[in-house]
Amino acid sequence: MNLKIYGDSISGNCLKVKWTADRLGLDYDWIETGVLNGQTRTPAFLTLNGAGQVPVVVLPDGRPLAQSNAIILHLAEGSALIPRDAYQRARMLEWLFWEQYSHEPYVAVARFQVKHLGRPVGELEPRLVERARGALARLDGAVADGGFLVGEGLSLADIALVAYSRMAGDGGLAVSDYPALAAWIGRVEQALGLGPYEA
Amino acid sequence: MNLKIYGDSISGNCLKVKWTADRLGLDYDWIETGVLNGQTRTPAFLTLNGAGQVPVVVLPDGRPLAQSNAIILHLAEGSALIPRDAYQRARMLEWLFWEQYSHEPYVAVARFQVKHLGRPVGELEPRLVERARGALARLDGAVADGGFLVGEGLSLADIALVAYSRMAGDGGLAVSDYPALAAWIGRVEQALGLGPYEA
Numbered sequence: 001m002n003l004k005i006y007g008d009s010i011s012g013n014c015l016k017v018k019w020t021a022d023r024l025g026l027d028y029d030w031i032e033t034g035v036l037n038g039q040t041r042t043p044a045f046l047t048l049n050g051a052g053q054v055p056v057v058v059l060p061d062g063r064p065l066a067q068s069n070a071i072i073l074h075l076a077e078g079s080a081l082i083p084r085d086a087y088q089r090a091r092m093l094e095w096l097f098w099e100q101y102s103h104e105p106y107v108a109v110a111r112f113q114v115k116h117l118g119r120p121v122g123e124l125e126p127r128l129v130e131r132a133r134g135a136l137a138r139l140d141g142a143v144a145d146g147g148f149l150v151g152e153g154l155s156l157a158d159i160a161l162v163a164y165s166r167m168a169g170d171g172g173l174a175v176s177d178y179p180a181l182a183a184w185i186g187r188v189e190q191a192l193g194l195g196p197y198e199a
Numbered sequence: 200m201n202l203k204i205y206g207d208s209i210s211g212n213c214l215k216v217k218w219t220a221d222r223l224g225l226d227y228d229w230i231e232t233g234v235l236n237g238q239t240r241t242p243a244f245l246t247l248n249g250a251g252q253v254p255v256v257v258l259p260d261g262r263p264l265a266q267s268n269a270i271i272l273h274l275a276e277g278s279a280l281i282p283r284d285a286y287q288r289a290r291m292l293e294w295l296f297w298e299q300y301s302h303e304p305y306v307a308v309a310r311f312q313v314k315h316l317g318r319p320v321g322e323l324e325p326r327l328v329e330r331a332r333g334a335l336a337r338l339d340g341a342v343a344d345g346g347f348l349v350g351e352g353l354s355l356a357d358i359a360l361v362a363y364s365r366m367a368g369d370g371g372l373a374v375s376d377y378p379a380l381a382a383w384i385g386r387v388e389q390a391l392g393l394g395p396y397e398a
Binding site for chain 2: 066068069094098102142
């Protein structure tokens with residue numbers, strides 16, 4: 001049985017899983033599961049993930065797994081997307097937890113409110129915008145050396161953090177304000193075989 | 200050189216690191232670093248963690264590492280706190296990411312606002328309280344079998360999730376409303392050699 005990915009194509013968290021599976025050459029079935037139309041709250045879906053969130057995967061042996069970053073860590077185990085060096089691997093995990101705590105709740109939420117809820121950029125909560133900008137600025141500094149986030153090559157840290165960074169403009173946050181970040185987004189897109197993000 | 204843990208004793212995120220180090224029998228120096236008095240924003244501290252957050256550890260070789268859950272994963276690598284089975288390990292990671300995204304931002308923030316900012320419980324944002332209760336209810340269901348969160352024994356998932364769950368009462372969320380959760384907190388405290396939490 002193929003890996004099944006339950007995901008919403010508008011969600012960067014879900015696209016992380018798709019890109020990781022593509023990069024690893026895994027066969028999978030993508031089951032489009034809408035966040036906006038209640039498909040993550042049906043009783044059947046809640047048996048897969050009691051948290052009612054996508055992405056969820058069902059592994060080839062039938063067992064479910066949730067949380068985008070836990071999923072990509074599991075899928076990529078033993079691959080070049082996870083550094084072999086223990087300290088580099090720990091730094092990659094540091095970025096993955098930071099992404100979910102200090103980047104996604106601001107950068108992705110600004111985008112969601114503007115693009116999917118129709119809120120004008122000027123009416124976003126100032127604290128949200130400030131924290132989103134802070135997250136993008138920190139990333140900009142981290143990739144100013146022209147490389148990837150951890151070690152010498154592409155890792156899960158880049159995949160996780162590029163997902164919503166490349167969509168930041170949807171929430172009124174101009175990626176072009178952060179030149180090193182913009183260049184890194186291009187490098188990661190190229191490594192993943194993606195074209196530039198189209199809003 | 201000993202492991203150095205920079206942490207604030209009021210922070211569940213920091214206590215996770217202390218408990219993990221204690222459980223593993225690691226020698227360490229605890230460097231008390233206050234969140235409320237600006238000690239995480241000094242230039243010296245920011246060179247350790249550009250995100251300006253505790254906990255941070257400096258490993259015996261002098262290299263820094265941030266993000267509580269990345270730190271405990273690194274310290275506990277190869278120990279019984281991380282399941283050997285790949286799927287169980289992935290489920291443990293699922294809980295760790297869920298904790299930072301769907302539990303800590305509500306349960307810990309409610310506590311922080313009430314205990315450290317002096318906000319009356321009745322004036323907490325209703326959405327915050329609703330999500331905090333949802334997180335505690337989900338955990339209550341997950342431990343209703345009388346065991347631990349993943350597999351047969353204590354894992355990092357229990358350590359990470361007990362940290363703020365046991366303090367939930369500080370934010371006006373009565374742990375006694377969730378009997379299975381309350382019993383699990385007792386089991387984890389016993390396993391870690393901790394007494395009951397005193398507000």
